[in-house]
Amino acid sequence: MNAQPLWRGRALAVLGILLCAFSLRSAVASLSPVIDLISADFPLSSAVLGLIGTLPPVCFAVFGLLTPILEQRLGLERITVVALAAIAAGLVLRGVIGDSVGLVLATALVFAGVGMGNILMPPLVKKYFADRIGLMMTLYTTSMAFSTFVPPLVAVPVADAAGWRFSLAMWAVFAAAGVVPWLVMLMRQRASTGSAESLREPEHEQTQDDPVFTATGPIATSPTSRRLFGRLARIPLVWALAVVFGTSSIMAYVSFAWLPVIVIDVAGVTPGTAGFLLSLFAFMGLPASLLIPVLVVRFHATRPLFLTGAICGIVGIAGLLLAPLPGLLWLWVALFGIVGLLFPLALVLISIRSRTPESAVLLSSFVQSVGYVLAALFPVLVGVLHDATGGWSVPLVVIGGVLIASIPAGMLAGRRRTVEDEWERRRGAW
Known part of the structure; x- marks a missing residue:
């Protein structure tokens, strides 16, 4: 397979994958630095802290099993939108809750989205960048590693300046931004499919050199x-x-x-x-x-x-x-x-x-x-x-x-x- 330039017709996929990768780690790493500040506003028992600590791997395992079923019904891109939306919603909710139960539930929603995103990233890279797997995996894993460092470094200073609620909720911006490229690609695919049906040109068979294919990537996936x-x-x-x-x-x-x-x-x-x-x-x-x-x-x-x-x-x-x-x-x-x-x-x-x-x-x-x-x-x-x-x-x-x-x-x-x-x-x- 001849390698194509990374950005050629795939800029939206690059942005979508990198923003999603950043959200997977920042969503997890942004909570623990401000736990003490949260507990000053409402009590967090040892049981609650222990539950929050075990939520990530448990949610990742559960939603790792559910994701193929959801992907079969929705496709890779749509379930990626669902995962990012869940992360964004959970992060916002973590910033507005007022008790420990709400914190646990909002955190569970965040980790449910992260659990789906964990599963979806390697297939998305394989689907859109089969000719550039090494380079794209480098960018994707580096984005995840970078987002592990940033939240602990800035969470407490931001919380001191604007409150722990803003410090938690601000990371939703990245997850929400990650939804946009996938939605645009889905809308383009729907529009191009409708145009193709209305024109009815059976003599033309779409190839990988066509603008529609390279701009959006193949959206539909066969059922798992x-x-x-x-x-x-x-x-x-x-x-x-x-x-x-x-x-x-x-x-x-x-x-x-x-x-x-x-x-x-x-x-x-x-x-x-x-x-x-x-x-x-x-x-x-x-x-x-x-x-x-x-x-x-x-x-x-x-x-x-x-x-x-x-x-x-x-x-x-x-x-x-x-x-x-x-x-x-x-x-x-x-x-x-x-x-x-x-x-x-x-x-x-x-x-x-x-x-x-x-x-x-x-x-x-x-x-x-x-x-x-x-x-x-x-x-x-x-x-x-x-x-x-x-x-x-x-x-x-x-x-x-x-x-x-x-x-x-x-x-x-x-x-x-x-x-x-x-x-x-x-x-x-x-």
């Missing part, structure tokens, strides 16, 4: 099949991808939940230093977002990249266990943070391990749902192990054990085959 979704569960490659994504999710959610507490307890650092170390952990994912898509798509470097992330993560955990000295913490956390490269790696693999956007939707749903179920369990497990043992040695060993156990899955995910290839090799026609 429950039968095909069921087949995914019988393909080892799919489970390998789910383990890769799940390992990435486990490391991220365990770290954001417990890493500050761990470094405070094992090294005696201040909360301010612990917050800086958490930011360092998150920052290590930014270079990966820039490099991973190109390295995987062009150079097929899946296995070396996975081993790099897993081994660096293991070394970082070993450092926290064996030499938790204040002067070395930054090194151990930075090494552990390299495990963040598994996230863009998993997203790129979802796109290139499927042949069509339709199968990419199914694969994305299956892989991310399994991954987020694991991510919902492990932060709780780490807390239980800490309470049972009175320290962090056992929880850290378990986290390191997850990385070691995931290595065979990373090697299997490095096979240069699609899930359709795997099925046909074992069982016949897809």
Whole structure:
């Protein structure tokens, strides 16, 4: 396939994908920095805070399973509009609620939209940028990484200047703006379809060089099949991808939940230093977002990249266990943070391990749902192990054990085959 200029006839798709990617992370990262300010206005019990903490992976898993059904009825573009609208509405509601119940419900709406968006991004990239997957995945994952840093940096200053309600609601602007490109593309497609029917020119067959196609991309998608979704569960490659994504999710959610507490307890650092170390952990994912898509798509470097992330993560955990000295913490956390490269790696693999956007939707749903179920369990497990043992040695060993156990899955995910290839090799026609 000859690569076309990224913006040629696809400017709206570029904007739509980048705005959606930015909204997926900013919607999640904008709440925790202002929790203390919210609790000053109305009480937030530990149970409510715990529920809010578990909502992201639970909603991501549930709506990861529901998204293919909705996509079958509405199509990729329309369900993307629904997801972004849910995020925007939930963010606005979070800024106007007056009690903890309203906060939980509004947050659930936000994460429902994010859960759908998580599933839709890889298929959208595959559908509109099959000739530029590496470049577009780089832009998409970088947008997500960037939106992880911005909200924590500006949320509190904005809240101090304009109140926590404005600080929460302002992020709805990006989700609402993300709706516009997809609506314009849908309206153009509807108009072009109506014009074609009225002109009735059967001798003209639309091609990929026609202006209408390149301006909007193919809007209609064939219905996804429950039968095909069921087949995914019988393909080892799919489970390998789910383990890769799940390992990435486990490391991220365990770290954001417990890493500050761990470094405070094992090294005696201040909360301010612990917050800086958490930011360092998150920052290590930014270079990966820039490099991973190109390295995987062009150079097929899946296995070396996975081993790099897993081994660096293991070394970082070993450092926290064996030499938790204040002067070395930054090194151990930075090494552990390299495990963040598994996230863009998993997203790129979802796109290139499927042949069509339709199968990419199914694969994305299956892989991310399994991954987020694991991510919902492990932060709780780490807390239980800490309470049972009175320290962090056992929880850290378990986290390191997850990385070691995931290595065979990373090697299997490095096979240069699609899930359709795997099925046909074992069982016949897809």
